[in-house]
Amino acid sequence: MRDLDEERAYADRCREALRRMVAGARENVVVGEDTWGDRYTAERLGFYLKTLARDMGEEGDNPPFFGLIAYGDSDPAAGEHRRQTYYLGRRHISDAIGRPPMVIDWRAPVSATFYQASAVEPRGIDTRRRFGWSGNRLTSFEDEHLQTGLGDGSGDSGSELVRREIERARVGPMRDIVATIQPEQDTLVRTSLDVSVCIQGAPGTGKTAVGLHRAAYLLYAHRSRLERNGVLVLGPNRAFLHYISAVLPTLGEVDVEQTTIEQLLDREVRAVDDPVAAAIKHDVRMAEILRRAVYGRIGRPAQAVVVRDESYKWRVNQHEFAEMVIEAEADATTYLTGRERVIARLVAAVQRQAEARGQNCNGVWLRRMARAVTPYVEEVWPVLKADEVLAEYLSDPGQVGLLTADEQRAIAWSRPRKAKSARWTAADAVLLDEVSALLERSPTYGHVIVDEAQDLSPMQCRAIARRSEHTSITVLGDLAQGTTAWAADDWATQLSHLGKPAAEIVALSTGYRVPATVVELANRLLDALAVVVPPTTSFRSDGELTITRVDDLAAACVEHIRGALSVEGSIGVIAADHQLPAVSDALKAAGIETSAADGDGRVAVVPASLAKGLEYDHVIALEPAEIVASETRGLNRLYVVLTRAVSRLDILHSRELPPELRT
Numbered sequence: 051m052r053d054l055d056e057e058r059a060y061a062d063r064c065r066e067a068l069r070r071m072v073a074g075a076r077e078n079v080v081v082g083e084d085t086w087g088d089r090y091t092a093e094r095l096g097f098y099l100k101t102l103a104r105d106m107g108e109e110g111d112n113p114p115f116f117g118l119i120a121y122g123d124s125d126p127a128a129g130e131h132r133r134q135t136y137y138l139g140r141r142h143i144s145d146a147i148g149r150p151p152m153v154i155d156w157r158a159p160v161s162a163t164f165y166q167a168s169a170v171e172p173r174g175i176d177t178r179r180r181f182g183w184s185g186n187r188l189t190s191f192e193d194e195h196l197q198t199g200l201g202d203g204s205g206d207s208g209s210e211l212v213r214r215e216i217e218r219a220r221v222g223p224m225r226d227i228v229a230t231i232q233p234e235q236d237t238l239v240r241t242s243l244d245v246s247v248c249i250q251g252a253p254g255t256g257k258t259a260v261g262l263h264r265a266a267y268l269l270y271a272h273r274s275r276l277e278r279n280g281v282l283v284l285g286p287n288r289a290f291l292h293y294i295s296a297v298l299p300t301l302g303e304v305d306v307e308q309t310t311i312e313q314l315l316d317r318e319v320r321a322v323d324d325p326v327a328a329a330i331k332h333d334v335r336m337a338e339i340l341r342r343a344v345y346g347r348i349g350r351p352a353q354a355v356v357v358r359d360e361s362y363k364w365r366v367n368q369h370e371f372a373e374m375v376i377e378a379e380a381d382a383t384t385y386l387t388g389r390e391r392v393i394a395r396l397v398a399a400v401q402r403q404a405e406a407r408g409q410n411c412n413g414v415w416l417r418r419m420a421r422a423v424t425p426y427v428e429e430v431w432p433v434l435k436a437d438e439v440l441a442e443y444l445s446d447p448g449q450v451g452l453l454t455a456d457e458q459r460a461i462a463w464s465r466p467r468k469a470k471s472a473r474w475t476a477a478d479a480v481l482l483d484e485v486s487a488l489l490e491r492s493p494t495y496g497h498v499i500v501d502e503a504q505d506l507s508p509m510q511c512r513a514i515a516r517r518s519e520h521t522s523i524t525v526l527g528d529l530a531q532g533t534t535a536w537a538a539d540d541w542a543t544q545l546s547h548l549g550k551p552a553a554e555i556v557a558l559s560t561g562y563r564v565p566a567t568v569v570e571l572a573n574r575l576l577d578a579l580a581v582v583v584p585p586t587t588s589f590r591s592d593g594e595l596t597i598t599r600v601d602d603l604a605a606a607c608v609e610h611i612r613g614a615l616s617v618e619g620s621i622g623v624i625a626a627d628h629q630l631p632a633v634s635d636a637l638k639a640a641g642i643e644t645s646a647a648d649g650d651g652r653v654a655v656v657p658a659s660l661a662k663g664l665e666y667d668h669v670i671a672l673e674p675a676e677i678v679a680s681e682t683r684g685l686n687r688l689y690v691v692l693t694r695a696v697s698r699l700d701i702l703h704s705r706e707l708p709p710e711l712r713t
């Protein structure tokens with residue numbers, strides 16, 4: 051095995067080889083621009099090579115590898131890898147075609163052994179080495195001798211380097227975890243593309259990290275299949291997306307669409323529903339209501355179809371026409387394909403008559419006939435637009451039924467409106483998506499990863515299900531962190547709304563973010579949250595928790611921030627939404643520079659409603675009782691807030707603490 055100097059020299063050689071790869075890719079771009087004949091191929095290949103050159107160039111001086119595995123001679127489990135040593139990095143590096151790679155991509159099949167091997171099951175490995183870097187300088191390494199169970203670390207997950215990485219102070223956006231993925235996480239990351247999984251994970255167990263690494267893994271293992279339809283990552287809000295935005299690009303994946311369900315639905319939202327109306331619109335009954343609103347437009351023919359064709363007149367009698375409509379309605383996959391089918395069948399009936407008379411029914415003739423029968427079809431099966439259907443429904447919900455009279459009143463517009471003058475709400479956007487899909491099929495993604503999935507309404511789940519109808523999904527969430535009025539109580543129901551009732555549900559309960567003292571406090575809320583989830587066990591023994599009663603919240607907050615600024619790490623001040631403006635003003639008056647939840651400043655001021663999915667090295671949580679009192683699921687919100695802290699949580703309160711937090 052190499053010593054530290056030799057490893058440094060190897061790292062230099064790897065960087066040199068990477069530079070040659072970048073230069074080669076750039077040259078290919080230049081050469082390729084002149085030589086490819088077919089324009090489409092040239093563009094695709096050119097785009098690919100440019101992206102490769104850019105990514106590899108941007109990688110610059112990053113550590114070329116983070117670990118190695120050295121297979122032994124004696125363990126039969128080594129198989130074809132006997133006596134081989136593999137370096138693992140964020141990307142594959144090779145110095146010449148035909149020669150073994152200098153660094154293997156962390157996603158390659160052999161790399162799984164790095165994450166999965168243990169002293170109990172060494173999988174043929176003699177030594178697992180983890181490298182410590184300070185910036186781009188190799189500073190140390192740590193060996194585990196898996197056949198003998200000896201090592202520099204104190205055992206399997208007790209590796210010092212792993213512990214240091216997990217416990218490091220957090221600054222800036224989320225980072226990748228390729229060097230320290232834990233075995234249970236690796237299994238989930240590498241789950242086959244055909245399998246949908248649902249990860250119920252306590253706070254900080256790495257659900258988001260697993261989801262993002264899974265996206266990168268799937269793109270590596272199934273590049274051509276996924277490139278066509280793409281991978282979609284859905285997160286709860288923009289602050290969260292900002293926080294995670296750097297992870298996939300660092301892993302070399304720049305083409306994954308990362309968005310929120312609201313952005314995905316792409317409707318301008320100009321009004322807000324009251325909570326009662328929103329809850330009704332998000333209820334799964336709306337699916338059947340909208341189906342009826344759409345299919346209820348199909349009528350029965352009141353006359354025969356008569357088409358003039360030069361000196362002929364073709365006729366499909368009323369009864370025959372009605373049969374066509376009834377059959378197409380029964381089989382329609384979407385409203386508009388059903389309509390097309392009626393037109394096609396009418397044209398076929400006319401064609402049969404024309405051919406019997408020796409007519410030449412070419413393409414032009416068929417199109418002319420289709421135009422001629424369309425007005426008849428329009429009368430019984432009109433073309434519809436999603437916004438017109440919904441505007442008509444919300445102008446008079448009584449026309450469809452299924453809701454109680456009170457419910458109908460709650461969602462009805464105060465006066466009938468046309469689609470053009472409608473001011474849609476966020477819930478309407480979901481309903482419009484449902485109607486659009488009833489009318490016409492929407493395209494699907496190659497794989498969809500849904501984070502914070504416990505918060506989705508049944509109707510939002512259906513919007514996601516449509517976009518992953520023929521593919522698998524990865525569902526990430528925590529029932530205890532459900533804060534919406536429609537949050538899921540159990541995964542089985544949520545998965546059936548997501549169209550994947552058979553998805554396997556896997557629980558993660560080892561928390562990597564929140565220190566044990568804070569976890570112990572947050573776990574006390576679980577009983578009151580009325581969901582069945584395993585409590586978190588913290589991987590971390592470090593960390594601090596203080597709970598202080600104060601007279602002046604803002605003044606105490608300023609004082610705590612001043613203390614926190616003297617050590618490294620991000621600081622998040624989290625309070626009930628309505629209390630935040632006053633806190634922000636007080637901090638400004640005290641000369642403390644702050645940023646919003648999606649900013650990159652040292653001190654972020656975060657409304658409790660936006661804290662989900664985020665983390666700060668040092669969290670100052672203000673007035674827990676107010677966070678609980680501010681909303682129906684206030685206790686769940688408090689659970690989210692308390693579990694954002696990485697190194698330290700300070701709770702400041704001027705009122706009584708909620709009973710669950712009292713000792």
Ligand SMILES: Nc1ncnc2c1ncn2[C@@H]1O[C@H](COP(=O)(O)OP(=O)(O)OP(=O)(O)O)[C@@H](O)[C@H]1O
Nearest residue numbers: 227230231232253254255256257258259562563663
């Ligand atoms: N194997 C690991 N090695 C290093 N850090 C890790 C590992 N797993 C998770 N982490 C870190 O722990 C923190 C929490 O991870 P993540 O945000 O993915 O958890 P989560 O389960 O989505 O949490 P929440 O439900 O609270 O949003 C992140 O900083 C992440 O990088």
